[in-house]
Amino acid sequence: MTSRARTTVPFPSTPGASRLSSSTSANPPPTPHYATTRRHSLYGVEDRIIIDPGSRIWKVGFSGEGRPREVLYADGKYGETLWGLSRSTIPDERAEEDRMLEIRLQQCLRGVFHDALLTDPKARKVILVEHPLLPLYVKEMITRILFENLLVPSVSFASTHLLSLFAVGRITGLVIDCGNQESVALPIFSARPLYPYLRTTPLAGARLTEHLRALILLFGTYLPPPTTLSAGVNLPASSRSTRVPPEVLTDKLVEDIKTRLCFVSETLGLYTDRESTPAPDMSSDSIDIPPSSEGNTDSDFSFAGRESMSSQPESSEFSMVSAPGSTAAARNPLIEEQRRGGVNNLQALATMYERNSTATNLSMRVHPPASQYTGTGLGTLLIPGWIRERSAEVLFEGGDVDESSVAEVILDALIKVPVDLRKTMASSILVVGGTSMLPGFIPRLQHEILRAISPPPPSTRLPSKPGRAVPPIYDRYSSLRPLTPFFAILNNPNPGEPQSARARANAGKAPAFTPATMPWIGASLAGALKTGGIELAREKWDESRGKGKGGEEDALILDPTDSGLLPDWTRSPLATGAPIANIQFLATQAKVGA
Numbered sequence: 001m002t003s004r005a006r007t008t009v010p011f012p013s014t015p016g017a018s019r020l021s022s023s024t025s026a027n028p029p030p031t032p033h034y035a036t037t038r039r040h041s042l043y044g045v046e047d048r049i050i051i052d053p054g055s056r057i058w059k060v061g062f063s064g065e066g067r068p069r070e071v072l073y074a075d076g077k078y079g080e081t082l083w084g085l086s087r088s089t090i091p092d093e094r095a096e097e098d099r100m101l102e103i104r105l106q107q108c109l110r111g112v113f114h115d116a117l118l119t120d121p122k123a124r125k126v127i128l129v130e131h132p133l134l135p136l137y138v139k140e141m142i143t144r145i146l147f148e149n150l151l152v153p154s155v156s157f158a159s160t161h162l163l164s165l166f167a168v169g170r171i172t173g174l175v176i177d178c179g180n181q182e183s184v185a186l187p188i189f190s191a192r193p194l195y196p197y198l199r200t201t202p203l204a205g206a207r208l209t210e211h212l213r214a215l216i217l218l219f220g221t222y223l224p225p226p227t228t229l230s231a232g233v234n235l236p237a238s239s240r241s242t243r244v245p246p247e248v249l250t251d252k253l254v255e256d257i258k259t260r261l262c263f264v265s266e267t268l269g270l271y272t273d274r275e276s277t278p279a280p281d282m283s284s285d286s287i288d289i290p291p292s293s294e295g296n297t298d299s300d301f302s303f304a305g306r307e308s309m310s311s312q313p314e315s316s317e318f319s320m321v322s323a324p325g326s327t328a329a330a331r332n333p334l335i336e337e338q339r340r341g342g343v344n345n346l347q348a349l350a351t352m353y354e355r356n357s358t359a360t361n362l363s364m365r366v367h368p369p370a371s372q373y374t375g376t377g378l379g380t381l382l383i384p385g386w387i388r389e390r391s392a393e394v395l396f397e398g399g400d401v402d403e404s405s406v407a408e409v410i411l412d413a414l415i416k417v418p419v420d421l422r423k424t425m426a427s428s429i430l431v432v433g434g435t436s437m438l439p440g441f442i443p444r445l446q447h448e449i450l451r452a453i454s455p456p457p458p459s460t461r462l463p464s465k466p467g468r469a470v471p472p473i474y475d476r477y478s479s480l481r482p483l484t485p486f487f488a489i490l491n492n493p494n495p496g497e498p499q500s501a502r503a504r505a506n507a508g509k510a511p512a513f514t515p516a517t518m519p520w521i522g523a524s525l526a527g528a529l530k531t532g533g534i535e536l537a538r539e540k541w542d543e544s545r546g547k548g549k550g551g552e553e554d555a556l557i558l559d560p561t562d563s564g565l566l567p568d569w570t571r572s573p574l575a576t577g578a579p580i581a582n583i584q585f586l587a588t589q590a591k592v593g594a
Contacts, residue, residue, distance in 0.1 A: 048527040049119070049152075051112065052129035052160075052520045053142065055081045056180045056205075057434065059520045060112045063127065063527025068520050070116035074108050080251075082108075085139055085202060098137070105138075105347055106145050113150060121150040127527050129519050130157045131177070132198060132569055133184055139566055147541045157567050158533035159193050161186040162326035163522030164432045168490055168510040173428035174417075176410055177519075178395075178435035181203040183406050185413040187425050195569040198414040201404045203395050205258075205435040211394040212262065213254050215387045219350055220244040223380040224368055241382075247369035248381065261362060261383065264392045266447070266494070350386070359385030392438060396448050407448035411477050426483045427502045430490045434516040442515075444492045451489055453477045491515065534567050541565065 052059040054074070059094055061069035074082050082104060088094045113121045126146060130139070139157075146152045161175035165188055176185040184200045186193055222244040300406050368379040398405030404412060408427065414422055431442050459473045486509035487497035495507035544565055 007050050033141060045298060048125045048127050048156075049113075049117065049121075050127050050129065050520055050527060051109075052523065053134075054131075054180060054434075055083055057516075058108065058112070059517060060116055061520065062117070063524045065524055066521065069111075072111075075104055081180065081206070083135060098141075098151060101138070102141055102145070104239065105141055106149060109142070109145050109150060112298045119546045121146075121152050124152060125154050125156070126152050127156045127158060127523050127533075129160055129163060129523050130186070130533070130549055130567070131160050131179075131201060132186060132193070132195065133182065136566065136568055143536070143541070143566060147538050148545075153263075154535050154537045154540065156533050156535040158523055159186075160432075160519040160528060162188055162191060162193055163520075163526065164518040165191075166522035166525055167513060167518045169431075169432060170318050170428060170490070172424060173430050173490065174413060174425040174590065175430045175432060176406065178204055178406060178431065178433035178441075178515075180434065183395075183409060183433070183435070185409045187413055187417050187421070189421060189424075193569070194417070197413055198569075199404075199409045199413045199416070201406065201409045203397075203403055203406060204433075207394060208392060208435065209254055209258060212258055212387070212391045213249050215391055216249060216254075216257070216381075216383060217246060218346065219384055219387060221382040223382070225377045225379050244381065245369050246369070248379065250364050253364075253366060253381075257364075257383065258391075262388050262391055262438060263359075264444045265357075266387050266440045266443045318561065337347050350384075353390050354384065355385040357386035357389050359389040361385045362388070392441070395435070396444070398452075405448065405452075407452050410449060411452055411480060414480055414483075415477070422480070422483060423486050423502070426480075427486045427488045427500075427506050428490060429488065430510065430518075431492075432518045435516045442489055443496075445487055446487065446492060446495075450484060453480050453484060455481070536565055 047062040047064055048539075050059075050061050050063055050068070052068075056074060057071065058074050059068040060070050061067070082101060088097055113119055113124075128139075128142065140531045143155055146155055160177055161184075164175050165171060165173050165179070171191040172189050174187050176183060176187060181204055182200050182202050183204045184198065186195070190196065221241045223241055269592055361382060364381045364383065365378045366381045396405050397406065398408040416423060417425055431445060438441060456473050459470060461470060463470050486502050488495065488498060488503035488508055490508070490510040491513075492508045498507050499502035
């Protein structure tokens with residue numbers, strides 16, 4: 001009986017029906033690190049590698065996932081930018097810059113595959129998120145490293161703006177990318193980027209960083225560590241306060257201040273119209289001086305970020321970066337009177353912003369410079385609250401031909417768009433990029449767009465000669481004023497009350513993705529659907545480079561930039577019926593020579 005009972009006890013095993021009926025075992029639940037149910041095997045090649053290369057920050061990961069696996073600085077932690085807006089004109093220096101750029105790109109791409117993603121590049125197709133204004137030599141360098149060093153099977157090129165629209169489920173809209181080097185606005189209609197209508201401005205993250213550094217050097221306060229513990233208790237902080245040494249503001253510290261402490265005021269610029277400006281109290285000690293009412297002019301703060309502060313002596317005053325005669329302050333009679341009275345222009349503007357700011361002053365513990373490291377502990381950096389709130393004003397100051405504001409770039413692109421598409425584009429604006437992640441940036445951009453197209457104030461100019469009519473006011477965006485009720489930003493977190501049904505259907509309706517990751521998410525969606533932009537296989541690349549079957553190079557080597565392998569929006573074909581001027585000129589020259 002005992003042995004029979006032992007034989008009847010069932011042996012524990014996993015039931016087969018549960019594996020067939022349950023889908024959770026085949027697709028495991030998402031892990032806390034990656035919110036996806038897809039299993040990435042060691043040898044799987046289905047998922048494509050998504051690389052979003054920026055001049056400073058890269059985002060990489062696998063297709064089909066909802067966020068990047070790794071967000072890294074391309075040149076190390078808080079490193080410098082890989083490329084800029086200018087190149088050397090000297091051939092030897094340009095060749096040296098290209099060699100250094102290629103070395104850094106190779107290290108970054110190897111780190112993407114071997115350190116961040118832990119995958120074999122020989123079996124993975126790559127989708128390269130391509131910025132429209134990415135320099136062609138940088139694009140060719142990245143492609144050459146992927147094919148010849150990492151031996152990837154193929155590389156697909158997809159537009160950043162188009163992928164951002166894919167991420168929000170749209171194929172038509174006006175996308176503005178506020179990155180590190182520049183802000184670019186591009187209209188897209190039916191998944192076709194309208195590259196001839198592209199507009200750009202250098203007012204972006206790099207200009208904001210320089211501007212923030214200059215403001216802290218001018219108006220910040222630094223408390224060095226006390227020399228002894230007794231001095232730190234007995235000596236008041238006001239007697240130890242000094243100007244901020246330039247060595248304290250490292251790139252890492254300025255980047256932390258910009259990303260963690262700064263924000264954008266959602267209200268409009270202070271004192272934009274002279275009619276609404278209260279009369280200054282001349283009896284007070286310090287006068288609130290409004291900027292010039294001529295509109296679309298730069299303030300002295302915008303010029304502060306363009307000068308190198310490291311070359312200025314520490315004993316210089318606030319006026320060391322002022323540009324008299326070229327700014328709004330120089331054309332304002334009230335400020336001119338203040339300057340004659342001995343009051344500094346920048347100090348008067350700082351007082352005005354401080355009085356109208358609600359942000360609190362903050363202090364940070366920083367490492368003192370090596371030349372002053374004689375005390376105990378760390379130094380203290382005091383940041384005024386108005387700098388945190390108003391440092392981003394440099395992005396909204398326009399009026400310059402070469403440096404339009406972010407709002408003016410959008411309106412300039414709308415002017416170039418055909419009339420029948422303007423209402424659709426105005427109601428489908430999408431803001432992406434790392435700079436747009438500042439709190440309050442998108443609602444402020446909406447206010448600036450509406451302010452830019454508002455009617456100008458009445459002119460106070462007199463006719464040049466008696467009996468001659470007063471010259472009309474230059475109204476730059478008068479053709480866009482009927483679109484005022486239709487302006488809507490898809491990812492506006494605070495859209496307010498829309499003025500039309502079209503704006504109500506679009507404002508704030510985009511998914512809550514961070515603006516910096518929208519291009520990557522769109523590329524991940526395109527890779528999961530096995531779609532994408534122009535795909536270039538490694539075999540075709542080897543043929544253009546003149547390589548035989550064994551890998552040896554032949555005598556003839558074609559340039560990929562000239563052979564048309566790499567996509568370049570600047571080489572678009574001519575429209576139908578466009579005159580061929582070169583052939584006609586050659587024919588005329590031949591007749592003259594005959």
